[in-house]
Amino acid sequence: MSESFGTSLDIAGSFTYANFANPAAAPVEGILGAWTRPGAGDLVVRGGVGTALTGGIGAPTARVLFALGYEPTVKKAPAEPVILDSDNDGLLDNVDACPDKPEDMDSYKDDDGCPEATVVTFRFVDQDGQPATGLGFTVAEMQGASSMELPAGDHPMTITGDGFAPTAGVAKVVEGPPIEIVQTVPYLTGTIIVEAVDAKGKRIPDASWLLNDKAKGKMPEGKVETLVRVGQVKVGAEAEGYLRGSKTVELKSGDTVTVVLDLKPTKTKVQAANIDLGGSVFFETNKDIIKPESFKLLDEVASIMKEHPELKLVRIEGHTDSRGDDAFNMDLSQRRTEAVRTYLISKGVEANRLEAKGYGETKPLVTGNNEAAWAKNRRVDFFIVERTDMAVDGQPKPVEGAPKPQ
Template identity: 30%
Template sequence: MLFSQRVAVALLVTGLPFSAFSQDMPWETGSTDDAAEPAATEPVTEGAAPAEEAEDATGETDQGSEVEIAPGVSATAVVPTEEETEDEGDSRLVSAMLNLEGSVGLQNLSSAWGGAPHTYRIALMSQFYTGSNTIRFNDTNDFFAGNLLIEASPFKYFSANLRLRFQSNVNSFGRPEAMLSQGDAALGLKGYFDVAPGFYLGLDSTFFVPTGFGSTGVDFSGFGIRPRLLVSMKGSELSDDQMHLNAHLNIGYRMDGSENLVPDGLTPTRVERFAYQLSAYDAVEIGTGIEYEFPYVSPFLAWSMAIPVSGADGVCDQPNLPCVSDLGFPAFPNVLSVGVKSEPIENLGLHAGVDIGLTSEDAAGLPVTLPWELVVGVQWTIDPTPKIEYVERESKTPEAAPVAWVAGSLRDQESGEPISGAIVRYPLGGETAQATGADGKFRSYEFMPGSRVTFAIEHPDYEPIEVERTLPGEPGEHPLAVQMKALPKAGTVRGDVRDEAGNPIAGASVRFTGSEEKQIPVGAAGDYAQELKPGKYSVGVTAPGFLSRGRDIEVVGDKTLELMFVLSPAPKEDLVELRDDKIEIRQTIYFDNGEATIQQRSFPLLQQVTSLLVENPQIKKVQIEGHTDDVGPDDFNLDLSKRRAQAVRQHLIDQGISSERLTAEGYGENRPILPNTSNRNRSINRRVEFRLQQ
């Protein structure tokens, strides 16, 4: 199979696991170093027997007293007991540290977990070797490599890492003796999850882009890729006695294109093959290792091996070295790694280790495995998560007075799921606010038995609630179950804006007025979409060169409303003008004789009235007034004027103007403009007017 075909297959295989991780995965805040999540607890109701003390995510009882929370910060924390606080300084374990490729793990292995969510790491790791008889008999060889490593864990179950490598090899048989490789890059993506308490499964893919043969620029012809299965065990989650022994297993297949860096017609020397890490084989990579987590330090022991497969054509034709297929296991590159990771200061990690080469035979097409290699590094972890300050209160009296407290439990009113991250305030007493844990629980401050306590509870996704509770007369813990009503979810309004010929109007804009105010541009295809809070809205659509249109709508949460608008071209002559207290029209609105039916020739005029109202949402109320001449009975004329005003109102509503903005009234022949002494004067008195009221 050609290398490009092998890469295509690997990319397909690599994509499947990460698509799987995105399906129904519980993306939640929290460290992968945490123990298994606590089991769900039954809701507690007022008046029930005292419940056991709430357990935190590690299974330890929460007996703390007070948490200081910065204004505007929502935090979830378990307050330690005094003994736990004293021991904390002696029990801090080493946090996640990077391997030589920038992934969390051991020196040459990756773990099936990453760092805590929303944390980032940057590290510098160096590799050293000096010796003789390394690549050729009687040679001297000095090797150095520097690795800049960057890793990001933006959320739980996923991480990404980048390595930039700069290395130098000086060999007495080299031509030239010093060979540099500057800028080798490796990009890794890792997905993982906990399949059972203490057991983790992951998949990662690393993409290798080396520099060119004898040059410093990146050469994509040497591109390589390695998908890999990761399995890890965390001993502290398997044993009650907190045995901090971790174990890891890696199995992968590396498609190596580095041989493509060699120019046609040139056979690399053994020194060149090592200096530029040129391999004529793909490899099945296997690695396993263990580490034990002590306070501040974590020693490790690991072994890794690459089994060469799918060699390049003619790789075994070299006369000086035997073929790897003839030598077998003694020629397989494999190393034993021994070292220690430490974190003397929080977020500052140190690494020291040695790779001991176990390969006893050199084979054609493979770089030499060094007999030993020293690896040292330093790492800094960036954790933007706000810290919680613990406040201790020293008891002044040897015998405390009887106290009572509330064990609160917050749950969703509909689903019954616990509500984490809710802020619990004490508006009457002024105590420091508290935050509910992942299980939706909180423990109140201590009060005298029989006290009346008020809880003001807030959460950005729920309606705020205030709960009053009179504590029973007996001391101790008293349960309180609270249900919160979720805020309505947003709905979506989308559609198209087109002209009368069906062509999209790209320069249009859509304005929403109601529960919230929004104005958005229309896309090049005439389409638009906007999420809105549930409620009633007036929608107005405007575009240069077109009459505006509007419509009243009601947005329902989690629903999509389709709205299509067709705009008419603006007329050459403006027949409508906004004055201080009225909308002035320069034409008469015509009706059938003695009827309230609007004649079609007046529709363009009313379209302009509609457009003016859409473009001026500040006009809150317009009264449509109907007037007649003095021909006919007074009561008939009064009724006709009212019906005509109502017909105009209904026409504007049908064009999208909110009914709440329009009223209609008729005055018959009682308010003439001119005396009804001629036909001309009577035609002027027969009219419809628009008066601004708000």
Template identity: 30%
Template sequence: MTAFMPNGTARHTPRQLSALLLGLLVLGASSLAVAQPDPSGVSLQVEHFEPLPNQNDNLWNVMGADTLRHLNWTTGSIFHYSKGLFVAETQSGEKIRLVDSVFKAEVFAALGLLDVAEIGLILPVALSQSGDDLAILNRAGDKVDGVGLGDLRFVIKGRLLDPADFHGVGLAFAIPVSVPTGDEVSYNSESDVRFEPKLSLDYRHELGLLAAANIGFYMRDERAMLNLVASSELRWSAGVAAPTGVEGLQVLGTIFGALGMGDDKNPDDLAQSAKQSVNSPIEFLAGARYNTPWGLHSSLGGGMGLNSAVGAPEYRLLLSLGFSRLVGDTDEDGIYDDTDQCVEAAEDPDGFDDLDGCPDLDNDADGIADAQDSCPNDTEDPDDFNDSDGCPDIDNDEDGITDDLDACTNEAEDLDHFQDEDGCPDDNDNDGVGDSLDQCADLPEDRDGFEDEDGCPDPDNDGDNVLDEYDLCDGAIEDMDGFEDNDGCPDLDNDHDGLLDGEDQCPDQAEIINGIDDEDGCPDQGESRVNITKEKIEILEKIEFKSNKAAIETKSLAVLNQVASVLKTHPDIKKIRIEGHTDSVGKAARNKTLSQQRAEAVRDYLVAKGIDESRLDAVGFGQEKPLDPANPKDGSNRRVEFNIVE
């Protein structure tokens, strides 16, 4: 026989003549196919667009996570017109529009409960319908037309996460329930009760952006019509509402669809199943919504099906009109929220500003609630003195001078006939130590950081018999050793050779660092090979290394020993930088590596000689800093330097 596949490709079999039956109808991969009359009279709701009963907070049929506040309500209607909602196609390519055009009004109402829940209902009414003859559905001479009632839908919704508490992220759960109240003849109703438990996750930005996504499972009894098998579905949707800059005006966009759980039938052989998209419609809508401050809201939009599955129209237009009563009496104080200045705090009817809706818990407005205020009608004077009792304190220190005249409200006047009218205890010698604590009330303390709290001047803080005014080291006792004893400073190293006098065998003669008894503090015969300047430790002999290696020649160890002695006898040198330099002979990279290795070798030798490694930095510069720039290859550029860092 000859049959047509859903994609329109022909195939041939040996029994092709028996297949050429007049009137054979075949649908493509996503349309209804007729292989034989269907006398079952199956009820089917072909419409998949099911708007929600609260159009103030939701995006047409995409649910947001928010709910109406307690006892707030909304009502209105959504009018929508769809074209090509239910179309079959014959073998010859002729399209039979079983349900061609539908103009429908969906009347809705919703009520908020307890600020976390919402109940709503919506009743669809087909005001106008049209379609071709239904002969292929065993209803010859019959058409879809006239007015038809749809199935009443109830929606019970509860908020799980409040966007205000989770940085704009909200979560809600809902159970829409469809009750068979509609017209099955015009495919506006199904004969059983259906449930669709669903979750909504949304995000609300403070600038007015709303994005929402829904996932739900539509539960119903399975029914078959020709090659369409309608069963339970996984329904999904997503939408966004964005502000336009005009107050109350938003642009909307939604996309939604369903994934049928059962397989459709093979249009060539209804006894066989086939993977198709007949029961998986997808649709897109876009438009705008306007909400007025007084509760009116409306929207206008349009869209189209993104495939040709049953329920996905060729196009759809919609208009919604509604009104929401978005105020109530949240705090149940008898004052409605639209005039209540404190909607979540009940008014306390005490005869004081009782019409503003706010509790007046502090009559004298002193910041202390009347229940704790010992003087509820007298304002506390906030002066950090007994401020918690709510009573004004006229004389905090009880010295007989009222606070408005008292320059020291929390310190009692000492009433010693000296400036007693200012309310402050006096300090006769004006040294900052009150007379009650001043051991020398008539002698001002010398504020020098030494025993200043006793009020007495301390002419010689360190007791070394050098008066502070002449003492260059106040707080450090002069060592009275006949060497500069008049400056008040201890002279711990008279000859400045780095060895303390207590360890220096020649305290008045500087040690010469020459490798001979450098730690006894006495000058020795022999020239020093090391000099100290402000910037560096100068060595008068080059430090020699084995050729092209970082190994120090034995003959250079003596000068390094003197460098170690200098560092030991000069603890004031906190850190030096050991610099390695080369000439320009050879590759620059190799020279830099070699200079770094040689600097580190010198550092390691000094550490072995007892110098703390934290005082030593080793840096190799290679040929970057020649001593003789005019002759970079000259051997004089190969050197080690000791620069004082701190």
């Protein structure tokens, strides 16, 4: 049997129950037939021969059959191929680039069907836990990028960089999702010895010292020795009744550098919200010309501003006594504060850290029409408007207690 040829054998007969035992009443015939579809076309040729199998009435001695037919061929749709998932990774073989290797599903190129090496991200910190930058490193003979693919196992790595000790480590990689490896790379150090001395060269007890403008603590004997990261190092010291002093030195690995800071005595103090002059700024009468006797005091203010970079903005306020015309006094106080600002700028203070505001006779400290009251009310004040050591979210915070300009 095929789609273009076939044979058949048919047996047909009839009988009644009442005449079941009578052979003459039960004719039976056998027919052998065949068919073909010439050329597998739509024409069908059928034929057959038959003969009686019993002597029943109606069964022919012989029968010949022949027929021609037209039967259009019905074309069957091709069977859908069965697509397998040979590696059981959830991706069928027709879209799986690696049908014999299961995908590792590590959140990295999981749709290609191929297992990838583990994605490793490297992060380097110094011994203080701070980011170590400017490094070169090699892992498994690959020049270091911040992220790379590595097979599972232990991979040696070397790290070098200016100012850091050459470091060797091992990247331990396990198969699976991306991982981060944190490696400590110690920075190189040298020794700094800081001494705070007075004009006679004697150490100042309980002086405080600073490193790169950051307070580091007290020096009970006026001296401290400590390990410091190599490079450009700014060392400072300050004490009650003295101006802050500082020096910048170059420190190399293994070196010992002694920094002696000669602190100058002063009555000027940096408070939370103002700079207390401990004295007065004098001007020529009814003029904005600063008297030479005030230069030393203003030089100390300039030194404070340069040694205290945390003082981001300082307002110079000028006041007069109550004598004279109100408008003249207002203008005079403004010109005098501008003169002080100009003087400080000439001494190296950045202009954007200073603002000037004259108030005339509108803000007296005391009342009275006498020399003592007038002298007290004639003054120049320095108020700290912003300072970075009181920062919030990286933005300088206005100092509480500082008067607001009117």
